[in-house]
Structures are given as C-alpha cells and as structure tokens.
Amino acid sequence: MVHNNPASELQTILDIVLEHPDGIGISALENALAQRLGKSMIRRTLQRKLNRLIDDQQLSVTGKSVSLVYKPGVKNAVTPLIGVAAATAIASAAFTTELYVPTSAEGALVRDHVRQALMHRRPVGYQREFLEAYKPGVSWYLSESTRAQLHEMGRTPADELPAGTYARDILQRLLVDLSWASSRLEGNTYSRLDTQNLIEFGKAAQGKDAQETQMILNHKAAIEMLINDVDEVKFDAFTLQNLHAVLSQNLMREEASSGRLRRRPVEISGTVFHPLAMPQILEDFFRLLLVKTEAIPDPFEQAFFLMVQLPYLQPFEDVNKRVSRLAANIPLIKHNLCPLSFVDVPQGAYVEGTLGVYELNQIELLRDVFVWAYERSCQRYLAITQTMVDPDPMKIQYRDALIEAVQTLVKAQCKPTEKAIAKLASKFVPKQDQGGFARLLTEAIRQLHEGSVARYRLKRSEYLAWQSIAKVNNSKS
Numbered sequence: 518m519v520h521n522n523p524a525s526e527l528q529t530i531l532d533i534v535l536e537h538p539d540g541i542g543i544s545a546l547e548n549a550l551a552q553r554l555g556k557s558m559i560r561r562t563l564q565r566k567l568n569r570l571i572d573d574q575q576l577s578v579t580g581k582s583v584s585l586v587y588k589p590g591v592k593n594a595v596t597p598l599i600g601v602a603a604a605t606a607i608a609s610a611a612f613t614t615e616l617y618v619p620t621s622a623e624g625a626l627v628r629d630h631v632r633q634a635l636m637h638r639r640p641v642g643y644q645r646e647f648l649e650a651y652k653p654g655v656s657w658y659l660s661e662s663t664r665a666q667l668h669e670m671g672r673t674p675a676d677e678l679p680a681g682t683y684a685r686d687i688l689q690r691l692l693v694d695l696s697w698a699s700s701r702l703e704g705n706t707y708s709r710l711d712t713q714n715l716i717e718f719g720k721a722a723q724g725k726d727a728q729e730t731q732m733i734l735n736h737k738a739a740i741e742m743l744i745n746d747v748d749e750v751k752f753d754a755f756t757l758q759n760l761h762a763v764l765s766q767n768l769m770r771e772e773a774s775s776g777r778l779r780r781r782p783v784e785i786s787g788t789v790f791h792p793l794a795m796p797q798i799l800e801d802f803f804r805l806l807l808v809k810t811e812a813i814p815d816p817f818e819q820a821f822f823l824m825v826q827l828p829y830l831q832p833f834e835d836v837n838k839r840v841s842r843l844a845a846n847i848p849l850i851k852h853n854l855c856p857l858s859f860v861d862v863p864q865g866a867y868v869e870g871t872l873g874v875y876e877l878n879q880i881e882l883l884r885d886v887f888v889w890a891y892e893r894s895c896q897r898y899l900a901i902t903q904t905m906v907d908p909d910p911m912k913i914q915y916r917d918a919l920i921e922a923v924q925t926l927v928k929a930q931c932k933p934t935e936k937a938i939a940k941l942a943s944k945f946v947p948k949q950d951q952g953g954f955a956r957l958l959t960e961a962i963r964q965l966h967e968g969s970v971a972r973y974r975l976k977r978s979e980y981l982a983w984q985s986i987a988k989v990n991n992s993k994s
Contacts, residue, residue, distance in 0.1 A: 540586030681747035
C-alpha cells in the first residue's frame with residue numbers, strides 16, 4: 518500500500534477550500550481534487566485529511582449530513598479581505614512553516630526538487646552502488662561533529678547498565694509516544710490521548726477505522742518485542758522479518774506477506790522511483806544491508822543508515838518505513854541512549870526527505886529531519902528522567918526471573934495467593950532475596966492487564982483464561 522506525498526495532498530485540499538470562502542461540500546471537493554491530482558481519492562482518506570486540517574484550524578466545518586460544507590478556518594480568516602490568491606499564498610506559507618523542520622542549504626535543494634511536478638522529475642530505478650559503495654567505519658552519513666552532538670544529547674543515567682534498561686524505565690511513555698507518532702506519519706488519525714487509552718486500557722477510539730486501531734496495537738507489540746528481547750535482537754534477517762511480521766499483522770493484502778521478503782514488483786505513487794523487482798537480487802541486497810548495518814561502529818550512524826537504506830530497498834511489500842523507524846531504535850535501545858520517538862516530526866518533511874533518497878540518493882533533507890527529531894525526543898525524555906527515581910537494582914538483577922515467574926503463575930492458572938507467590942520466589946531467587954522478589958512479583962501481578970501481557974511473553978488467550986481466577990482471589994482479599 519503506497520501513497521502520494523501527504524503534505525502535497527493536504528496543501529491541494531487546502532487550496533481548493535480557500536477558493537470557496539462560502540464553503541464547499543465533500544462531493545464537489547472530491548471532483549475538484551480528482552482534477553488536480555489526476556485520480557480520485559478514497560472518501561475515507563479524504564475525510565481523515567480534512568479532519569487533520571480542521572484540528573490544525575486551517576479549515577472549519579458547518580452544517581450536518583448532506584448539507585455539511587468545509588470553509589477556511591481561523592488561520593485563514595483573512596480570505597474575504599485580501600482575496601483568494603493572497604490568502605492561498607499566506608495559508609501555504611503558514612502550512613509549510615508549521616509542518617517542517619529547520620533545513621540545511623543542501624536539504625533545501627532536495628526539498629525543492631521533490632516538490633516539482635512528477636512530469637519534471639526523471640524516472641529512476643534502484644541504484645545498487647548507493648548501498649555497495651557504503652563502507653562501515655569509513656563512509657559516514659552523519660559527520661563526526663553531528664555524531665558527537667547526538668551522543669551528548671542522548672546520554673542517559675543508565676548508560677553503564679544492562680542493555681535496554683533506560684527503554685524499560687520509560688516503557689509506558691515510549692509505547693504511547695512511538696506508537697502514536699510513527700502511525701501518524703502513515704496518516705493514522707488517532708490522537709495521542711486515543712493512543713494512550715488504547716495502549717493502557719485496551720479502549721479503541723470511537724469512529725476510527727479498524728486498520729488504524731490495528732496499526733497502533735502492532736506498533737505497541739513491536740516496541741515491546743524490541744525491548745523485552747533486547748539481548749536477542751540483532752541486525753539480522755530473523756529480527757527484521759519478525760519486526761515486519763508484528764508491524765504488519767492484519768494489515769497486508771495477503772497475510773502470508775507478513776514477515777516475508779517481497780516476491781513481486783511494487784510501485785510507489787507520488788514518486789518517479791522504481792524499486793528493485795527481482796526477488797533473488799532483493800534478498801541479496803537485504804542481507805548486504807544487514808551486514809553493513811551490523812559493522813557500523815556508531816549507534817546513531819546505524820540508526821540513520823537503516824532509515825535511509827531500508828525504505829530505499831523496499832524489501833517488503835508494504836510497511837517498510839514503519840520497520841525502518843522502529844529498527845532505527847534498536848542501536849539506541851541497546852546502548853541505553855534516548856530513543857527516537859518521532860513525536861512532532863512533520864509528515865511533509867519526513868516524506869520529502871525519504872523521496873530525496875528514492876529519487877536522488879541524497880540524504881541531506883532526511884538527515885535534517887533525523888537530527889531535529891532526535892533533539893525533540895531527547896528534550897521530551899530528559900524531562901521525564903529528571904522526575905524518575907533510581908531504578909530498583911533488584912528489578913534489574915531479576916528481570917528475567919520475574920518474567921518467568923509471572924508466566925508460570927498465569928500459564929498454570931494459579932491464584933496469586935501469598936503462598937503461591939512465596940513458593941515461586943523460593944524457586945527463582947536465593948533465600949536472602951526472596952522477600953523482595955515476592956513483593957516485586959505481587960506488584961507485577963497487580964498491574965498485569967490485557968495491554969501488558971506481551972511484556973511477560975504471554976498470549977492474550979492465556980491471560981484471559983487466568984483473569985477470572987485472579988479476580989475471584991482479589992475479591993476475597
């Protein structure tokens with residue numbers, strides 16, 4: 518599933534509505550949009566984009582049902598005074614300012630190129646030398662000074678602790694932030710609060726497409742997989758294919774395509790780039806990409822290299838960019854660096870940076886997005902870290918034992934009585950730590966819910982079967 522440039526589509530919708538200060542209905546808008554874009558847009562997709570413009574106060578809506586019309590919003594209220602043309606120019610400038618990042622001179626050149634009409638951009642295929650010429654430790658997408666800056670920003674109090682400690686410390690916040698922000702870059706209309714309610718309480722947002730809900734849940738499961746299995750996660754085919762399988766669950770045209778390398782050609786609308794078509798060559802370059810990633814000596818270079826090369830290769834039929842965004846966090850999680858959540862990343866800048874890689878093999882605009890986005894993430898999580906208490910050493914020491922103890926209790930359908938918990942403590946830890954471990958296990962069981970079972974590598978069905986037993990016990994205690 519591929520899309521036109523989302524930022525360009527949003528601007529086109531805005532331009533059309535600004536030409537109708539008294540309002541335009543959705544049917545008329547669809548017709549005008551089809552003429553501008555050269556093809557029809559699915560109404561559900563159009564409504565999502567209209568809602569986004571309304572949320573941003575670029576548009577307003579009046580009327581109900583068939584009489585509903587879209588009008589210029591608060592930010593475009595000058596239209597009647599200065600004329601449509603001037604208002605359109607002002608709206609365009611405001612839109613670009615709000616939905617972009619500070620851009621280098623090189624990045625601006627890339628941006629200007631990909632904003633040209635398709636007819637003015639030369640069709641290109643996959644350039645094998647773009648990957649082949651990259652030499653880990655010799656070639657650098659990020660300069661030494663940029664890497665030093667990122668390391669300084671991303672350092673956390675957990676830098677000397679076991680891999681994944683910092684990500685686990687901020688897990689609940691990271692699950693919401695990264696699931697929401699990464700999904701939003703795909704056009705998902707869940708708000709952050711909607712996402713939080715879904716992840717923490719299993720409550721789906723009213724009026725949202727089922728695929729949007731599934732996309733959020735898939736992100737949550739994938740993030741938990743990367744953090745819970747951090748010692749087993751590697752830059753190998755097994756990890757990346759399983760990451761794709763989790764992220765694409767119930768979202769692929771053919772379920773068998775989840776976790777499987779692409780076996781047929783794909784086309785990407787909104788670009789003149791044509792990805793590799795031959796399955797064997799695709800597989801060879803996928804493995805070469807992973808070998809080079811593993812050999813890169815710097816975690817930030819690894820992260821950005823994946824954001825550049827994985828979507829460019831398009832190893833899967835869909836969901837490639839989502840895989841690249843989560844895979845970019847693997848080296849950060851492993852080194853206890855601040856994660857990259859993509860919160861506040863402008864969709865237009867991200868898409869245009871990716872198009873620059875596709876069509877020009879130029880990374881400068883995407884690099885501008887990456888560095889800006891990482892600084893935003895660090896600011897966000899530094900504030901969280903300052904309010905956090907030091908991690909419990911026993912939680913770190915017995916993390917795996919705690920997971921196994923919860924699994925044992927749930928899978929055996931045991932009531933979480935004091936006796937049962939004490940028995941598990943005596944099984945998993947030395948005598949001197951059994952009291953403290955029993956308290957940790959009691960708290961873990963108390964906080965266990967349907968949205969957190971993956972953290973303990975449990976199946977939803979296992980948890981639901983055990984839940985009634987736990988409720989009976991809790992009502993008596």
